[in-house]
Amino acid sequence: MSADAPDLFEQQEINRKHSRWLIAFFVWFFGWLGFGGDFLLREATRGGRFGGYHYFFPWLTVVMLFVGTAVALYALHTGARKVLWATRAWPLLEPHDAAEKQLLDVVEEMAIAAGIQRPQVYLVEDDDPNAFAAGRDESDARIVLTRGVLRVCTRDELQAVVAHEMGHIKNLDIRLMTLLTALVGAVALMSDGVTQIVFGFGLRGDDSEKQGEDIFIRGLLLILFPVWILTWLLGPLVTRLITLAVSRDRELLADAMSAQFTRNPTALATALDKIEACEAPTTSIRASVAHLCICDPLGRAVNARRGFWADLAATHPPMEERIAALKGMAYQGSEPAAAGAPAGPG
Amino acid sequence: MAPIVVGVAVVAVFGLYFVTAYNRIVGMRNQVANAWNQIDVQLKRRHDLIPNLVETVKGAMSHERETLEAVIAARGRAVAAAPAGASSGPPSADVVRQTAAAEGALSGALGRLLAVVEAYPQLKALENVSSLQEEITSTENKITFARQLYNDQATAYNTTQQEFPANMVAGSAGAVPAELWAIADAAEREAPKVDLALGAR
Numbered sequence: 001m002s003a004d005a006p007d008l009f010e011q012q013e014i015n016r017k018h019s020r021w022l023i024a025f026f027v028w029f030f031g032w033l034g035f036g037g038d039f040l041l042r043e044a045t046r047g048g049r050f051g052g053y054h055y056f057f058p059w060l061t062v063v064m065l066f067v068g069t070a071v072a073l074y075a076l077h078t079g080a081r082k083v084l085w086a087t088r089a090w091p092l093l094e095p096h097d098a099a100e101k102q103l104l105d106v107v108e109e110m111a112i113a114a115g116i117q118r119p120q121v122y123l124v125e126d127d128d129p130n131a132f133a134a135g136r137d138e139s140d141a142r143i144v145l146t147r148g149v150l151r152v153c154t155r156d157e158l159q160a161v162v163a164h165e166m167g168h169i170k171n172l173d174i175r176l177m178t179l180l181t182a183l184v185g186a187v188a189l190m191s192d193g194v195t196q197i198v199f200g201f202g203l204r205g206d207d208s209e210k211q212g213e214d215i216f217i218r219g220l221l222l223i224l225f226p227v228w229i230l231t232w233l234l235g236p237l238v239t240r241l242i243t244l245a246v247s248r249d250r251e252l253l254a255d256a257m258s259a260q261f262t263r264n265p266t267a268l269a270t271a272l273d274k275i276e277a278c279e280a281p282t283t284s285i286r287a288s289v290a291h292l293c294i295c296d297p298l299g300r301a302v303n304a305r306r307g308f309w310a311d312l313a314a315t316h317p318p319m320e321e322r323i324a325a326l327k328g329m330a331y332q333g334s335e336p337a338a339a340g341a342p343a344g345p346g
Numbered sequence: 347m348a349p350i351v352v353g354v355a356v357v358a359v360f361g362l363y364f365v366t367a368y369n370r371i372v373g374m375r376n377q378v379a380n381a382w383n384q385i386d387v388q389l390k391r392r393h394d395l396i397p398n399l400v401e402t403v404k405g406a407m408s409h410e411r412e413t414l415e416a417v418i419a420a421r422g423r424a425v426a427a428a429p430a431g432a433s434s435g436p437p438s439a440d441v442v443r444q445t446a447a448a449e450g451a452l453s454g455a456l457g458r459l460l461a462v463v464e465a466y467p468q469l470k471a472l473e474n475v476s477s478l479q480e481e482i483t484s485t486e487n488k489i490t491f492a493r494q495l496y497n498d499q500a501t502a503y504n505t506t507q508q509e510f511p512a513n514m515v516a517g518s519a520g521a522v523p524a525e526l527w528a529i530a531d532a533a534e535r536e537a538p539k540v541d542l543a544l545g546a547r
Contacts (some may be wrong), residue, residue: 098480105484112384114490115377115499155483263494 008171013252015172019179023076026183027068033065066113076183080134080142083181083289089122089144099150106159107143113261114166119143124183127151129275132292133165141169152274160258160268161275165292167257175252177292251294251317255326263344265329276319291315355545367515374503378435378436378504378524385527395485396421396456397479403459410462411504417459420452436500439525443518446527451484494529500524 032076038058045055095101100148111118119133119141129148137142143165153161166172259265290296294318296303303314305340400414407414426446429441437445460482467477504523507516 051529073441098477101477102480105480105487109484109487109491112388113494115381115495159487261491 011171011173011250015176017140019172019176022179023072024174026072028175029187030064030068030071033060034060034062034067036056037064038115051248060242067112071186072179072183075186076136077180077184078171080136080140082185083121083134083178083292084144085143086185087124087144087289089124092121092123102155103145103150103162106155106162107227110162110166110261113163114170114257115142116141116166116170119166119169121145123147128278128297129295130151131294132159132289133168133174134181134292135169135174136178137172137175139175140167142211143169149275153271154267156262156264157271157274160262160271161294163258163261164254164268166261167254168250170257171250171253171256176344181289181292216217225267249317252322252325253292255322259326259329265313267308269323269326269330272323273318295319363465363511364515367512368519371503371507371516371519371521371539373518374499374506375436375521377499378496378503379434381499382437385489385496386429387528388485388492389424389445391480392456392485392489393421393425393428394451395478395482396452399459400470403463403466403469404474406466407462410459413455413459413462417452417455420448420455424448424452429457436503436522436524442525442527446529449489450529456482456486463499470538497526498525 008330035058037060038055041060041243052260081101092100092104095104100123103123106119108118116138119138120143121133122142123143123145124130124146126146127148129146129152131145131149133141133143140225145161149158149161153261168177211326233322254263255268272295296314303316362490396417400418404414427444429445430436432502460479463475463479470479503521507519507521507523
């Protein structure tokens with residue numbers, strides 16, 4: 001491998017670290033949401049309006065920290081299943097036809113090449129070709145392919161696509177990405193609930209305003225409450241932005257690992273070409289799972305560009321760049337591959 | 347007092363390095379042994395598959411007797427050369443060379459047989475032939491990838507034990523460079539690339 005080739009162990013460490021940060025961020029985010037509630041309750045019970053009861057201990061913060069931890073752990077352990085459920089993927093245990101048999105064979109071959117356990121194989125009944133991997137680590141990994149991949153790819157290309165997903169599994173991209181997907185989902189769900197509560201709250205707002213006596217508290221509430229609510233509402237957007245920020249260049253690394261496993265970068269290049277050529281968006285893969293896929297299932301134009309804003313908003317590197325990089329590898333690889341034993345930890 | 351502290355610290359640093367390097371070398375040796383056993387599993391699978399394939403195509407290929415017999419003979423030699431049981435350490439250089447030679451010859455003979463099968467449309471049309479073909483393609487690939495993994499891990503293992511300063515630890519860890527699986531057989535190198543993609547595309 002060349003000197004600037006990405007280092008597997010470095011990437012694993014980065015993914016472990018980011019996963020921990022993500023969980024920490026998520027738990028503190030919940031804590032902040034609880035703290036806002038505590039603050040409001042504290043101000044509201046000031047001045048003995050409720051028979052001398054003064055809310056002091058930040059119960060909501062404590063409760064929300066626990067809830068956040070619980071949700072994060074739950075997401076870590078069941079995230080992959082949730083993602084599979086969202087795409088309506090079904091486990092391929094016994095092959096029903098030659099194509100499915102070939103897929104299972106190819107997955108086993110690539111597991112050997114990558115030196116990991118054979119991941120579970122799932123199929124999505126969608127005619128548009130796409131693929132992704134999910135799970136916590138090697139022993140909990142799942143590879144998901146749409147029916148379309150089996151339709152358009154030759155055996156070598158299928159091998160390259162599966163090897164690309166093995167790359168995501170091996171460098172632990174799947175842990176971070178699955179966690180993100182599950183947490184984004186949890187925040188979105190929460191935000192939906194809050195939006196409804198806020199609407200209900202707004203209707204009753206007139207009455208409580210008449211009862212309110214302390215101008216200071218009302219003023220404070222007026223400032224703090226919108227900020228707090230904004231956090232609840234913007235939560236999904238923020239988590240979404242995190243998703244985008246972390247995902248773009250790991251596709252290039254997974255491409256490189258695919259080439260390392262198959263020693264055939266050209267097959268991945270032609271596979272990507274074919275997958276890209278099928279213009280129809282992958283309807284059974286929703287936006288929330290897009291950053292997991294080998295090619296953007298939404299066919300967004302922003303992925304075709306580079307630059308600050310495009311890098312911020314896109315989930316995938318430009319396809320041309322990926323294919324060019326793979327062709328470069330094929331050109332370089334023609335010599336050392338013949339020698340038989342490229343260096344680098346398997 | 348101070349020289350003693352410095353001395354102890356230096357010894358501790360060296361000791362710590364020794365332990366880390368030793369453990370890393372042992373870990374890598376086990377990985378190499380495991381990779382070798384992976385190859386072994388796939389080779390056994392191939393040995394088991396070949397009689398099946400020969401039996402299936404024999405009837406339709408009576409005048410390809412030579413090709414079939416070459417495969418059977420090569421299989422016999424490969425089975426004889428196969429080491430018995432899983433090894434706990436990396437294979438010896440002799441074992442690797444003998445296995446590589448016998449299996450290489452088998453790969454070459456098998457490749458020629460598959461190429462001949464390609465030339466018999468009526469044979470290819472049989473359902474159990476096409477499923478056998480997939481089975482064999484997959485097994486051949488598994489052998490290739492297991493061999494690739496073995497070579498990669500053996501290379502990493504060899505590099506680690508030869509590099510300074512880990513080479514000073516390698517001796518006491520009982521590390522010996524592992525033999526790479528080189529493709530020695532000319533027939534295997536020339537083996538036609540059989541693309542058994544399902545259905546022509």
